[in-house]
Amino acid sequence: MLELRDAHVVHKARTGGLFSRDRVHALTGADLTIAPGETVGVVGESGCGKSTLARVLVGLQRPTSGTVTLHGRDLWAMKDAERRHLVGTSVGMVFQDPSTALNRRLPVRQVLRDPLDVHRRGTPAERDARVRELLGLVGLPASVADALPGQLSGGQRQRVAVARALALEPALLVADEPTSALDVSVRAQILNLLLGLKERLGLAMVFVSHDIQTVRRMSDRVVSMYLGRIVEQAPARAVPLRARHPYTRALFSATPGLISPITPIPLTGAVPSATRPPGGCPFRTRCWRADDTCAAAWPAATADGDDHLFHCHHPVAAGATDLDLIQERL
Numbered sequence: 498m499l500e501l502r503d504a505h506v507v508h509k510a511r512t513g514g515l516f517s518r519d520r521v522h523a524l525t526g527a528d529l530t531i532a533p534g535e536t537v538g539v540v541g542e543s544g545c546g547k548s549t550l551a552r553v554l555v556g557l558q559r560p561t562s563g564t565v566t567l568h569g570r571d572l573w574a575m576k577d578a579e580r581r582h583l584v585g586t587s588v589g590m591v592f593q594d595p596s597t598a599l600n601r602r603l604p605v606r607q608v609l610r611d612p613l614d615v616h617r618r619g620t621p622a623e624r625d626a627r628v629r630e631l632l633g634l635v636g637l638p639a640s641v642a643d644a645l646p647g648q649l650s651g652g653q654r655q656r657v658a659v660a661r662a663l664a665l666e667p668a669l670l671v672a673d674e675p676t677s678a679l680d681v682s683v684r685a686q687i688l689n690l691l692l693g694l695k696e697r698l699g700l701a702m703v704f705v706s707h708d709i710q711t712v713r714r715m716s717d718r719v720v721s722m723y724l725g726r727i728v729e730q731a732p733a734r735a736v737p738l739r740a741r742h743p744y745t746r747a748l749f750s751a752t753p754g755l756i757s758p759i760t761p762i763p764l765t766g767a768v769p770s771a772t773r774p775p776g777g778c779p780f781r782t783r784c785w786r787a788d789d790t791c792a793a794a795w796p797a798a799t800a801d802g803d804d805h806l807f808h809c810h811h812p813v814a815a816g817a818t819d820l821d822l823i824q825e826r827l
């Protein structure tokens with residue numbers, strides 16, 4: 498349904514609000530395919546390019562190079578209006594903060610009608626009916642239609658944002674940190690809502706989150722990113738113990754309660770700057786398994802069974818425990 502091929506995003510770096518000569522490598526050589534109905538979770542430390550990947554997938558960010566193909570059509574080879582129509586009707590996006598994502602001056606009814614009006618869906622009466630249907634779909638009473646977003650709770654606002662994303666019956670929903678701006682008490686409700694909608698509507702979903710436990714619970718496939726690179730894609734049931742990339746293992750071992758209460762696999766040093774990512778494998782400066790080979794070249798993808806790809810010259814053995822890796826690290 499959606500395919501990225503060798504997608505790169507390079508930004509001009511900003512220092513103190515001014516552009517400098519440096520370039521930020523936000524996304525490097527990303528290959529990713531999203532099949533109908535599947536949920537792909539994206540994990541990685543802050544600044545690794547998760548949001549950039551999401552923005553590229555929904556056509557909000559044009560890749561510096563590489564292709565994005567939606568329903569077999571190259572997004573950036575078409576006219577702007579055509580692309581906006583194709584993306585607008587096939588992909589819904591839910592952002593992190595519903596307070597800024599929704600127009601505060603418009604009542605919810607108009608927020609939800611907007612995409613229907615823009616894409617001229619149905620008659621005015623059918624659009625009103627769709628607004629009522631959307632509110633029901635996300636578990637909100639019809640009376641919410643008259644409220645302004647500011648009169649709603651954070652959880653209700655995010656439900657409205659989900660409803661708006663679903664207005665045109667997209668086949669794919671991309672959710673970038675959809676719960677991180679919400680109170681802990683309502684996070685589970687929004688996650689359950691998304692899971693329910695996915696089942697009910699047969700949606701494919703890309704789910705970006707810092708919360709690794711949640712990504713694992715929500716996803717069929719987990720994509721692990723480091724410094725702009727997708728380093729591994731594995732079935733959610735295979736992580737963490739059958740993940741093969743040392744970074745994926747280290748990331749998951751730092752999540753309390755996931756495997757065992759032992760200390761995480763220690764990584765040395767800080768994440769290098771995205772303006773000067775190390776050549777070869779960018780993780781090599783922190784990886785306990787790295788050697789000269791890792792500096793020489795970015796490793797090609799290796800397959801480990803169906804639906805599992807990793808980029809590593811010295812992968813971890815499938816099934817190695819955290820304790821095995823900590824001992825190896827020492």
Ligand SMILES: Nc1ncnc2c1ncn2[C@@H]1O[C@H](COP(=O)(O)OP(=O)(O)OP(=O)(O)O)[C@@H](O)[C@H]1O
Nearest residue numbers: 508509510521523542543544545546547548549771
């Ligand atoms: N418009 C921009 N101009 C310059 N640099 C940018 C821009 N957008 C993103 N970046 C940089 O690109 C890199 C990737 O950013 P991105 O927001 O995609 O990461 P992320 O993994 O989503 O981070 P977080 O988890 O903190 O949201 C970062 O180094 C970021 O500072």
